[in-house]
Each structure stands twice: as structure tokens, then as C-alpha cells.
Amino acid sequence: MSSKIKSGLFFGIFTAIVLISEHLVSTNIHTTTEIMGIIVVGILSGTIGGLVFVFLMEKFKSSAFGNNSTKIDLDEDEQIIFQTPANHFKGAEGVGGKLYLTNRCLIFKSHKLNIQNHELSIPLNKIAKIERYKVLSKISNGLKVQTVENTTERFVEKADEWYVHLRSLPETMVA
Structure with missing residues (x-):
């Protein structure tokens, strides 16, 4: 099932x-x-x-609406390495959208059916720490990304896969 x-x-x-x-x-x-x-x-x-x-x-x-509203613009030499649907927590809201890993950044782009529509881009060299966590202290599908500026971003969906992809980046990209 x-x-x-x-x-x-x-x-x-x-x-x-x-x-x-x-x-x-x-x-x-x-x-x-x-x-x-x-x-x-x-x-x-x-x-x-x-x-x-x-x-x-x-x-x-x-649907075209769901896919088109989360497309990102890339620089000419930027490539998508991994992508999945995801939720990004902004306060109490789990904002739905898509999470992308490129050879330069970790990017989240929300779809249009959210209250807090936004796009977040974290350069890979600004990621200080990556952790998995339990959402609501029960479900182990959360991913925390801490930046060198000491901000923490929380994502949900396929956290184990994201953890593996982010940890496999060269040491110069992810501290």
C-alpha cells in the first residue's frame, strides 16, 4: 500500500x-x-x-497550475541536482511548494495557493548545518537547515532523501 x-x-x-x-x-x-x-x-x-x-x-x-507556479529561474551555468514537493514552515504555516537543490543553492518556491507565497534561496556555501527532525514530535520527515547567519529553515517531505543529497555535496559547499 x-x-x-x-x-x-x-x-x-x-x-x-x-x-x-x-x-x-x-x-x-x-x-x-x-x-x-x-x-x-x-x-x-x-x-x-x-x-x-x-x-x-x-x-x-x-496539474499545469501546480507545476508552473513553482518553476524557478536558473542562471546559465546553474543545474538542478534534485527536486521534490515540500512544505516550508513560515511561523505556524507549512507553505506548500517545491524544494530544489542546484549546484549553487537550495531553493524553495511556494505554489500560488498559500497565504504566505514566497521564494527562498540559500547559497550552498551559507549552509552551516543539516539535521533531520520529528514533525509534531512524532513523524520523522522534517529537515532543518541552519545557515552561517544562524537562521534555521524547516522543511517537510522526503527528509531522508534530502539529507543524503545535501550531505553528499563537497565539503566546500556544506559545512
């Missing part, structure tokens, strides 16, 4: 549990049959909703 389907199922079941709990607390239902009905409907609707959400997100990412 793909990780996207697992994520959709997890999201759906979590949502169902929250909705079921809220419904049981806010209504005056006492029979086992009524409670079981609410649980079954909640799990089915939450799971279907989670899977539909994942499907729609995949459609968006592969």
Missing part, C-alpha cells in the same frame, strides 16, 4: 474519531445500535474523505 493511501486512511480515520466523539458527546444517543451506526458511518465517511483528499492533492500537484 502506498504511503499516500496510508496517509489518506490515517487522516480519514483520525477525522472520523474526532467527529464520532463530538457526535456522541453532543447527542442523547444511548442504544448500542445507534452508537455502532454512528461509528460505522463516521469511519466510512472519514476514510472516503481522506482518500478523496489525497486523490485531489495528487491531481493538483500534477
Whole structure:
């Protein structure tokens, strides 16, 4: 089972549990049959909703809008080494977009459906430290990039792959 389907199922079941709990607390239902009905409907609707959400997100990412809004301009002698969809944390918001590694910079460009649209470029020779971290202290898919100016940028998505790519750069590029 793909990780996207697992994520959709997890999201759906979590949502169902929250909705079921809220419904049981806010209504005056006492029979086992009524409670079981609410649980079954909640799990089915939450799971279907989670899977539909994942499907729609995949459609968006592969659409012209999703791809074109995150394209970056490169200098003539600059090349993309690695790229993936990613979220960049600006405050509490995980801004969706794409993360690029070029032979010169680490670049994040948000897509247009964010509140905080932006582009971030960190020259490779300004990266002081790279670490993986757990998002919400549970999910190990975060990447922290600390610069020589002592700023920390946090990204989510494929952190293990990013860590390997960034650590494989020549020592003169990443301290």
C-alpha cells in the first residue's frame, strides 16, 4: 500500500474519531445500535474523505497550475541536482511548494495557493548545518537547515532523501 493511501486512511480515520466523539458527546444517543451506526458511518465517511483528499492533492500537484507556479529561474551555468514537493514552515504555516537543490543553492518556491507565497534561496556555501527532525514530535520527515547567519529553515517531505543529497555535496559547499 502506498504511503499516500496510508496517509489518506490515517487522516480519514483520525477525522472520523474526532467527529464520532463530538457526535456522541453532543447527542442523547444511548442504544448500542445507534452508537455502532454512528461509528460505522463516521469511519466510512472519514476514510472516503481522506482518500478523496489525497486523490485531489495528487491531481493538483500534477496539474499545469501546480507545476508552473513553482518553476524557478536558473542562471546559465546553474543545474538542478534534485527536486521534490515540500512544505516550508513560515511561523505556524507549512507553505506548500517545491524544494530544489542546484549546484549553487537550495531553493524553495511556494505554489500560488498559500497565504504566505514566497521564494527562498540559500547559497550552498551559507549552509552551516543539516539535521533531520520529528514533525509534531512524532513523524520523522522534517529537515532543518541552519545557515552561517544562524537562521534555521524547516522543511517537510522526503527528509531522508534530502539529507543524503545535501550531505553528499563537497565539503566546500556544506559545512
